[in-house]
Amino acid sequence: xxxxxxxxxxxxxxxxxxxxxxxxxxxxxxxxxxxxxxxxxxxxxxxxxxxxxxxxxxxxxxxxxxxxxxxxxxxxxxxxxxxxxxxxxxxxxxxxxxxxxxxxxxxxxxxxxxxxxxxxxxxxxxxxxxxxxxxxxxxxxxxxxxxxxxxxxxxxx
Numbered sequence: 001x002x003x004x005x006x007x008x009x010x011x012x013x014x015x016x017x018x019x020x021x022x023x024x025x026x027x028x029x030x031x032x033x034x035x036x037x038x039x040x041x042x043x044x045x046x047x048x049x050x051x052x053x054x055x056x057x058x059x060x061x062x063x064x065x066x067x068x069x070x071x072x073x074x075x076x077x078x079x080x081x082x083x084x085x086x087x088x089x090x091x092x093x094x095x096x097x098x099x100x101x102x103x104x105x106x107x108x109x110x111x112x113x114x115x116x117x118x119x120x121x122x123x124x125x126x127x128x129x130x131x132x133x134x135x136x137x138x139x140x141x142x143x144x145x146x147x148x149x150x151x152x153x154x155x156x157x
Contacts, residue, residue: 046091
């Protein structure tokens with residue numbers, strides 16, 4: 001598939017991050033009575049964020065199979081992978097909760113605010129997950145062309 005970027009993971013990870021944050025923002029703004037028409041957009045964005053989370057995990061596993069990982073970064077990569085799977089499941093759960101709330105008409109009052117707190121916490125986890133990924137790439141060079149051309153690095157600890 002020549003039209004897809006290689007590696008695909010860096011190209012898709014930002015969807016889960018951005019969509020979860022903007023979904024929470026739209027749901028927050030839609031609490032104002034004049035902005036109620038934005039309410040369905042928050043639910044749609046959370047569903048898309050969950051889908052993006054699934055794609056991010058799948059492409060991350062594929063990228064990890066091909067990546068040269070220095071020993072000094074191995075623990076961080078494992079943490080990133082574990083947190084990525086957790087973030088994916090949290091996004092799926094939040095999207096399902098949001099859909100049920102929308103369908104049942106429960107996205108009102110205290111329930112909506114409780115959901116917003118939960119969704120904001122999940123979006124924070126997703127954002128932190130992105131921060132860890134940035135550390136892996138920008139601090140350790142994992143997935144970058146210069147490191148990929150090398151044999152696995154021997155580190156001096």
